[in-house]
Amino acid sequence: MHKSVAVVGAGPAGLYLAEVLAKRLAGAQVDVIERLPTPFGLVRGGVAPDHQGTKNIVRQFERTLQRDNVRFHGNVEVGRDVGYEELRQAYDAVVFATGALQDRRLGIPGEALPGVYGSGAFVGWYNGLPDFRDLAPELPGGAVAIIGNGNVALDLARILAKSEAELASSDLCAHARAVLFSARLTDIYLIGRRGPLEATFTPESLAELGALGRAVPLVDSTRIPAAAEGLEPKEQKIKEQNLELLRGFAANRPELKPLRIHLLFQAAPVGVLGTERVEGLRLEHTRLEGGRAEPTGETFELPVSTVITAIGYRSAAIPGLPFDERRGRVANAGGRVEPGVYATGWCRRGPQGVIPANRTDALGVAELVLEDLAERPAGNRPGRPALERLLAERGAEPVSFADWQAINGAESGRAEAGRPREKFTRVEEMLALLGRERTAARTG
The missing domain is CATH 3.50.50.60 (FAD/NAD(P)-binding domain)
Structure with a gap:
C-alpha cells in the first residue's frame, strides 16, 4: 500500500509542505483538510486587500491542489467533523498547519x-x-x-x-x-x-x-x-x-x-x-x-x-492535540509532536515571519516527515477512504477543489468593475452556491 498523509490547514505552511510530500513520496496520497470552504489561509484572510501582488502566490498553491495525488477537503474541521485520534489511526502521518488566529x-x-x-x-x-x-x-x-x-x-x-x-x-x-x-x-x-x-x-x-x-x-x-x-x-x-x-x-x-x-x-x-x-x-x-x-x-x-x-x-487548541498553553501553540520538539504527528508554520513556532518564512519552516518539517516515514513499513493505514467514510457518516459537507473553483468564479463574477473579487463572507452562502451548482449540473 502507498503511504497516506493528512495536512491540516490549507494556508501557505500546509500547502508548501503538501507540495514537497506529493513530489517526493512516490504514489502517496496527500489529503489537505481545511475547516473553511476556502483554501489559502491568511493569503486570503490576512494579507492586506490592497496588496494584490502578494496574493499571486495562490497560483502556485492552486497547482499543488490540482496534483493527482493531492485532495482538498474544505469545510472539514478537526474536532468537529473528525477527531484527532481518528486522523492518527487513519494516516501514516498527520501534519498540523493551522496557523494562529x-x-x-x-x-x-x-x-x-x-x-x-x-x-x-x-x-x-x-x-x-x-x-x-x-x-x-x-x-x-x-x-x-x-x-x-x-x-x-x-x-x-x-x-x-x-x-x-x-x-x-x-x-x-x-x-x-x-x-x-x-x-x-x-x-x-x-x-x-x-x-x-x-x-x-x-x-x-x-x-x-x-x-x-x-x-x-x-x-x-x-x-x-x-x-x-x-x-x-x-x-x-x-x-x-x-x-x-x-x-x-x-x-x-x-x-x-x-x-x-x-x-x-x-x-x-x-x-x-x-x-x-x-x-x-x-x-x-x-x-x-x-x-x-x-x-x-x-x-x-x-x-x-x-x-x-x-x-x-495564539493558536487555537484542538481536542487531543498536545498544546503549549503558555506559548499559545502546538506542543512540539522541532516540528515533531508525537509519533506520526507534526506541526509547521505559526502553530509550530508562533506568529513570526512572513509567507517565505513559512515556506522555509514547511520544508524543514517535510524533511522530518520523509525521514520518519522512510523508517516505517510500507503504508498500512486506510487514509482517504477512512476520512471520507467518517465524513459521510456524520453528515459533513466537504468542499472539493472543484467546488472552490466554483466559489472563486462566482466571487470574481460578482465584483464591481476594477475589483478582483467580491468575497462570500459566510459559509452558508458558499454552501448554498454549491448546492445550486450541483443541482444545475444534475439537471443539465
Missing part, C-alpha cells in the same frame, strides 16, 4: 470595553473571514489608536487612511467598505513600547504611509536615533532605511492633509478609558534599557474612540 490580550484595565478590537479579528472582518463577519466594529470618528510596531499595525493604519479611490482595485469586502468609507477619522496613532530600532515593520510597508493621498505621517524627531549600530549587515540596512523614512516623516507638517498618522515610540498602554465604550487611552512613557522597554511612571492620555491591538496571536 486568536488575538493576544494586552492585560490592562478597560480592555473589555466596546470599541477595543484585536488585529486578527479586525483584519479578518475587512478581509471577509467568516469567523469575524459579524464583528461590526464601531468607528465613530475622531481618533483611532493602533497598538503595535509591526507590518500588521502599518497595514491597519494604511487601510483606515486610504480613500475610496485608493482602494478601488482592492478586494476589500463590501460590508467593510460601507463602514470604513463613512468613518470621519482625523487622527491615527501607531503606538510602540520601544523605539524605531526595535520596531519590526519593513521599509517597504513604512514607505507606503508616505504615499497616501489624504493622510500625512508624523513622528517626533527626538525619538529617532542618529544611526543603527552593532547589527548584522542585512538587519542594519533595513533599520537605516526605516530611520531615513522616519526622518522624512518628522519634517512633515500636520496641516498638509486632513488625516494625520502619528507614530508614537516608547509609549506603553496602561489603561483603556471609558464607561460604556472607549473614550481614551492612557499610556506610559518608557525608557530603553538593553533593548527592553522599562516604565518611567510618566503617563499621558489620548482622546481616542477606537483601539486596535496588533501585539501578536
Whole structure:
C-alpha cells in the first residue's frame, strides 16, 4: 500500500509542505483538510486587500491542489467533523498547519470595553473571514489608536487612511467598505513600547504611509536615533532605511492633509478609558534599557474612540492535540509532536515571519516527515477512504477543489468593475452556491 498523509490547514505552511510530500513520496496520497470552504489561509484572510501582488502566490498553491495525488477537503474541521485520534489511526502521518488566529490580550484595565478590537479579528472582518463577519466594529470618528510596531499595525493604519479611490482595485469586502468609507477619522496613532530600532515593520510597508493621498505621517524627531549600530549587515540596512523614512516623516507638517498618522515610540498602554465604550487611552512613557522597554511612571492620555491591538496571536487548541498553553501553540520538539504527528508554520513556532518564512519552516518539517516515514513499513493505514467514510457518516459537507473553483468564479463574477473579487463572507452562502451548482449540473 502507498503511504497516506493528512495536512491540516490549507494556508501557505500546509500547502508548501503538501507540495514537497506529493513530489517526493512516490504514489502517496496527500489529503489537505481545511475547516473553511476556502483554501489559502491568511493569503486570503490576512494579507492586506490592497496588496494584490502578494496574493499571486495562490497560483502556485492552486497547482499543488490540482496534483493527482493531492485532495482538498474544505469545510472539514478537526474536532468537529473528525477527531484527532481518528486522523492518527487513519494516516501514516498527520501534519498540523493551522496557523494562529486568536488575538493576544494586552492585560490592562478597560480592555473589555466596546470599541477595543484585536488585529486578527479586525483584519479578518475587512478581509471577509467568516469567523469575524459579524464583528461590526464601531468607528465613530475622531481618533483611532493602533497598538503595535509591526507590518500588521502599518497595514491597519494604511487601510483606515486610504480613500475610496485608493482602494478601488482592492478586494476589500463590501460590508467593510460601507463602514470604513463613512468613518470621519482625523487622527491615527501607531503606538510602540520601544523605539524605531526595535520596531519590526519593513521599509517597504513604512514607505507606503508616505504615499497616501489624504493622510500625512508624523513622528517626533527626538525619538529617532542618529544611526543603527552593532547589527548584522542585512538587519542594519533595513533599520537605516526605516530611520531615513522616519526622518522624512518628522519634517512633515500636520496641516498638509486632513488625516494625520502619528507614530508614537516608547509609549506603553496602561489603561483603556471609558464607561460604556472607549473614550481614551492612557499610556506610559518608557525608557530603553538593553533593548527592553522599562516604565518611567510618566503617563499621558489620548482622546481616542477606537483601539486596535496588533501585539501578536495564539493558536487555537484542538481536542487531543498536545498544546503549549503558555506559548499559545502546538506542543512540539522541532516540528515533531508525537509519533506520526507534526506541526509547521505559526502553530509550530508562533506568529513570526512572513509567507517565505513559512515556506522555509514547511520544508524543514517535510524533511522530518520523509525521514520518519522512510523508517516505517510500507503504508498500512486506510487514509482517504477512512476520512471520507467518517465524513459521510456524520453528515459533513466537504468542499472539493472543484467546488472552490466554483466559489472563486462566482466571487470574481460578482465584483464591481476594477475589483478582483467580491468575497462570500459566510459559509452558508458558499454552501448554498454549491448546492445550486450541483443541482444545475444534475439537471443539465
